Amino acid sequence: MTPIHDRFTPLQRALHWIMAICILAMLFIGVGMVSTVRPDYLTLVSVHKPLGILILVLALIRLVVRLIRGAPPLPASMPEPMKLAARLSHLAFYLLMIGLPLIGWGMLSAADYPVVVFGMHLPSILPHSNGLHTLLWNAHRVLALCFFALILVHLAAALLHALVRRDGVFEAMAPWR
Amino acid sequence: MADRPTSNASTFRSLVLIAVVVAALVAAFAFTAGWLSPGRLTPAKIVNALAPPGGAALGFRRNHAKGICFTGSFESNGAAAALSKAPMFAPGSSSAVTGRFNLATQDPKAPDATVRVRGLSLRIVAPDGSEWRTAMIDAPVFPVATPQAFYDLLKASADKSDPDAMKNFAAAHPSFGNFVAWAGSAPWTGSFAQEQYNSLNSFIFTNAAGQDQAVRWSFVPAAHPEAVSPDQLKALGDNFLDADITKRVQSAPQRWTLVVTAANPGDPTADPTQAWPEDRRKVEAGTLVVSAIEPEPDGPCRDLNFDPTVLPPGMHVSDDPFPAARSAAYAVSFDRRTAEDKDYPHHPAGGDTQ
Numbered sequence: 001m002t003p004i005h006d007r008f009t010p011l012q013r014a015l016h017w018i019m020a021i022c023i024l025a026m027l028f029i030g031v032g033m034v035s036t037v038r039p040d041y042l043t044l045v046s047v048h049k050p051l052g053i054l055i056l057v058l059a060l061i062r063l064v065v066r067l068i069r070g071a072p073p074l075p076a077s078m079p080e081p082m083k084l085a086a087r088l089s090h091l092a093f094y095l096l097m098i099g100l101p102l103i104g105w106g107m108l109s110a111a112d113y114p115v116v117v118f119g120m121h122l123p124s125i126l127p128h129s130n131g132l133h134t135l136l137w138n139a140h141r142v143l144a145l146c147f148f149a150l151i152l153v154h155l156a157a158a159l160l161h162a163l164v165r166r167d168g169v170f171e172a173m174a175p176w177r
Numbered sequence: 178m179a180d181r182p183t184s185n186a187s188t189f190r191s192l193v194l195i196a197v198v199v200a201a202l203v204a205a206f207a208f209t210a211g212w213l214s215p216g217r218l219t220p221a222k223i224v225n226a227l228a229p230p231g232g233a234a235l236g237f238r239r240n241h242a243k244g245i246c247f248t249g250s251f252e253s254n255g256a257a258a259a260l261s262k263a264p265m266f267a268p269g270s271s272s273a274v275t276g277r278f279n280l281a282t283q284d285p286k287a288p289d290a291t292v293r294v295r296g297l298s299l300r301i302v303a304p305d306g307s308e309w310r311t312a313m314i315d316a317p318v319f320p321v322a323t324p325q326a327f328y329d330l331l332k333a334s335a336d337k338s339d340p341d342a343m344k345n346f347a348a349a350h351p352s353f354g355n356f357v358a359w360a361g362s363a364p365w366t367g368s369f370a371q372e373q374y375n376s377l378n379s380f381i382f383t384n385a386a387g388q389d390q391a392v393r394w395s396f397v398p399a400a401h402p403e404a405v406s407p408d409q410l411k412a413l414g415d416n417f418l419d420a421d422i423t424k425r426v427q428s429a430p431q432r433w434t435l436v437v438t439a440a441n442p443g444d445p446t447a448d449p450t451q452a453w454p455e456d457r458r459k460v461e462a463g464t465l466v467v468s469a470i471e472p473e474p475d476g477p478c479r480d481l482n483f484d485p486t487v488l489p490p491g492m493h494v495s496d497d498p499f500p501a502a503r504s505a506a507y508a509v510s511f512d513r514r515t516a517e518d519k520d521y522p523h524h525p526a527g528g529d530t531q
Contacts, residue, residue, distance in 0.1 A: 035211035
């Protein structure tokens with residue numbers, strides 16, 4: 001029934017599901033690491049930083065693919081406010097996927113911590129500044145919680161499309177054929 | 178594509194399923210964040226417990242709040258390259274150092290003679306840019322064996338309702354006695370330059386051949402320690418340590434030898450209350466040269482976090498639980514004090530320092 005161009009491309013679907021796992025893991029690692037003094041703290045931090053850089057790279061690739069390949073049209077049966085919410089949520093996702101890793105990197109730079117990921121010493125992207133560090137640290141925490149809330153809404157909406165509305169929106173991003 | 182008709186009952190089941198999935202995810206997130214585990218020892222709890230009854234001094238480190246900055250270098254003699262491939266141990270290498278002499282107190286105005294434990298924090302940046310940060314104290318052993326015991330010690334010492342709180346703590350933690358014995362009997366000195374500063378925590382060094390070795394390290398002063406009685410120190414005024422180190426460094430650079438001690442198999446690496454036997458192999462790795470003192474306000478050390486887990490290649494943490502706990506707690510202290518920048522007296526009135 002569903003024509004092939006009604007779905008995201010296989011590359012887009014692969015990026016979506018790989019990033020879904022990475023980002024969900026990232027958010028759990030984030031809240032977990034700041035709430036423990038056990039040796040796990042260092043393990044979690046040592047995953048958090050490279051995973052953040054990986055998400056940033058994947059998000060930039062995904063943005064380029066999205067700009068080139070676009071997205072399948074939303075079904076005509078969807079009310080306009082719901083369509084608007086869907087588009088705005090996608091915009092928010094891209095802003096957060098790209099913004100949060102950059103804010104984290106900037107926050108570490110502003111604190112004058114060395115940023116070492118995958119054995120590489122990344123350059124400092126901001127000057128050493130208490131004010132910048134505080135601003136970015138607060139932004140990192142608040143936006144990460146917003147990201148988790150957005151994912152919950154996204155998940156609920158996806159399941160609503162899959163189980164109740166059954167309008168092909170879920171199938172457009174489903175990992176299977 | 179048209180909506181397929183669905184029964185009200187199946188729609189209801191679907192909505193319940195969605196609600197359950199979302200709730201399960203929220204619960205897992207809350208559990209991971211510790212929001213459901215009030216008993217979990219969090220870094221924020223440790224930092225809160227450090228605060229004196231009147232509250233923390235805003236803008237200052239939550240512990241080791243009183244200190245003075247310096248700059249200098251670490252000159253490697255190459256001997257430690259056999260233990261660690263860290264670039265600051267390469268033969269003949271010279272690394273830039275930003276450091277801080279400090280007192281283990283939560284009160285940035287505490288008179289120097291009232292603080293038993295003195296500390297040295299270092300950021301050593303090798304020519305290739307890799308960093309080694311370390312924060313040491315002059316005690317030969319740490320008071321407690323685990324981060325939980327550290328928290329319990331803070332709680333016991335602040336407990337005014339139970340006169341036996343400290344006695345009970347000491348009874349439950351026999352190795353606390355090692356530290357108490359040192360604090361009660363070790364001579365005091367009149368200078369930061371006469372103190373030996375010890376890592377206490379164990380780390381693993383890895384050499385170029387990939388061999389691991391558990392180590393601790395100390396910075397041993399070139400200046401000869403001269404015992405001064407606490408009463409004599411009190412007579413020197415509240416800030417004699419800053420004045421002394423400033424004067425000494427103005428007349429000549431002050432030096433410490435980095436001595437790395439290698440553990441024998443079976444030596445306790447996870448318990449900083451246990452000193453290793455004196456006969457362990459010691460390697461003199463090089464010399465710390467302190468060449469300029471700067472007061473903390475607007476000094477280069479103030480806004481640095483001397484996180485002891487910032488390590489170069491060739492060093493990593495051991496099974497000692499403290500570096501991880503210190504890193505977590507130092508980050509909370511750093512996040513708070515940098516957010517309180519406006520409360521820090523950048524230009525102290527009345528010559529608070531020196």
